[in-house]
Amino acid sequence: MTGIAPLPEIETDALVVGAGPAGLMAAEQLAQAGFSVRIAEQMPSAGRKFLMAGKSGLNLTKDEEMPAFLGAYGGAAAWLAPMLEAFGPDAVQDWARGLGQPVFTGSTGRVFPEAMKASPLLRAWLARLAGLGVRLDTRWRCLGWQDGALRFETPAGPVRVRARAVVLGLGGASWRRLGSDGAWAGWIGAACAPFAPANVGLRVDWSPHMARHFGAPVKGAALSSGGVVSRGEVVVSARGLEGGGLYPLCPALREGAGLRVDLCPDLEVGALAARLARVPAKASGASRLRKGAGLSPVKQALVQECARPLSRDPADLARVLKDLGVPHQGVRPLDEAISVAGGVARAALDDRLMLRDRPGVFACGEMLDWEAPTGGYLLTGCFATGRWAGLGAVDWLRGAQAAARA
Known part of the structure; x- marks a missing residue:
């Protein structure tokens, strides 16, 4: 009797799942540190929700003093403070300029690219990542863990990816048509707060x-x-x-x-x-x-x-x-929300956003249990947590290298 053939398996230093702003920022940190990076995205192209945000001008951040900026994050401010202080409004603007996208500040302090859309910035960002050797695989849907690797359904069939570090940037559970369906909550293996609509009618x-x-x-x-x-x-x-x-x-x-x-x-x-x-x-x-x-x-x-x-x-x-x-009848449904509350609980993560129960696996962006109003706070939070998780993964990989040499 013929046995079932094993799934094809790919190995890489770092795997980033999700090509939104948080995932791309994590991939950038890993690639700049010299590691091989692969990004898996379930949609046909990267940054679908990022591009949608750009239709209203792409409010990248809010130019204001850090105490006021942090205050917009409510109960999550103390948790996110180190990440936002490391990559806050000034850093976001410098990063955009570094991609050839000049920015301007409106009368309310909101910061936009002069192009007033997301596509030029995203193209420049993806080109930078490609130049760093990052590989982007689209239409790869993550199905969860299998024998210590992540299993994907791809256009070429099922495959497993075994990575020495993983950064999950899978988004929340709003705007399903853009790829954020929250299905990861069923397999991530970490405590999650229930999803709830945020920034919604x-x-x-x-x-x-x-x-x-x-x-x-x-x-x-x-x-x-x-x-x-x-x-x-x-x-x-x-x-x-x-x-x-x-x-x-x-x-x-x-x-x-x-x-x-x-x-x-x-x-x-x-x-x-x-x-x-x-x-x-x-x-x-x-x-x-x-x-x-x-x-x-x-x-x-x-x-x-x-x-x-x-x-x-x-x-x-x-x-x-x-x-x-x-008088009102409550907020609109989750799938109509710009973003979500709920997600991976703070207690399930260490100070570098690594899952406590799964060493070497990090989470960032809207996957995390935080919420912020629009007006630049939401995007900056995704950039900052993605960068933080990416640097955490860099430290993890360097620690593994040092241990192997010892």
Whole structure:
């Protein structure tokens, strides 16, 4: 009886699984240290989600002082601090310039490539990696561990890769069509926090009268939930509210906290009440909101949607406009999220992002249990953790070399 033929097996110094920004950054560190590096990517090309981010300008980082920058990472700030201090906003800008991509800083401190898209930077990055001898294999789907090696389904059939160091940059569980499906949680063999949507829209069941305002931006408002305040913009859509103004509030909104909106954040209650009092008493409700409070049509619609019947008393109405409750049905589903919370737990990793239960295997990027708002923080976090894991793998390989020589 003929036995089953063994799987073809490949050996390499370092294997990076996932060709997103974290994985590519890890591969760069390993290749620059002189090790042979192979990248396995399940999609037909590298950086699918990175390219998608570039469609809105590719916000690489945020140019601000490190204490404020770290604060955007919330509960993960202390954990990520060494990584972000080693590769923060200044380093990201220098790295992009080193790839021939000049950058500029917008009025809010957000940093973009002058090209305002991701493709030129990604092409230059992949060319640099190829020049360092890095091999990129696409359409390689990782199926997990087998006899100490990683097994892949490839266009040429199944194969195993045995590497002396492995860096996993497999992404989270959002935007499945771009390759981040979270399937790795079933085989990684490390403690993982459940995935949850981050940087995502909010479900609101509007009444029919809101339909004419779908697509309208709500500008100049302050949103709050769970004690966090955001001055970012949101857009009214058929499914609820969307936009960057919601993203800092996602942790609280996920837990069921309410959404409050201050429609006149630059006015105190008393000053707003005085303005409303100057509007003739016989004026319609819409006129009072427009003339007295200066509300745009979409803001007026929100008030009518969420606070009818409106009080005729200027002081009472001012309090409503300064603290409007917007009933909602929770955040949008995971696959609609820009990023995720959850992933490989901090306790499962050592200080170099190596899995405690699997020596020589490192994890980085959105695989890790952290979340950050958009605005440059998310990409910088992926760059920084990828670099950190790559350098950790370099140290691991050098330690193995030293031990072999001893």
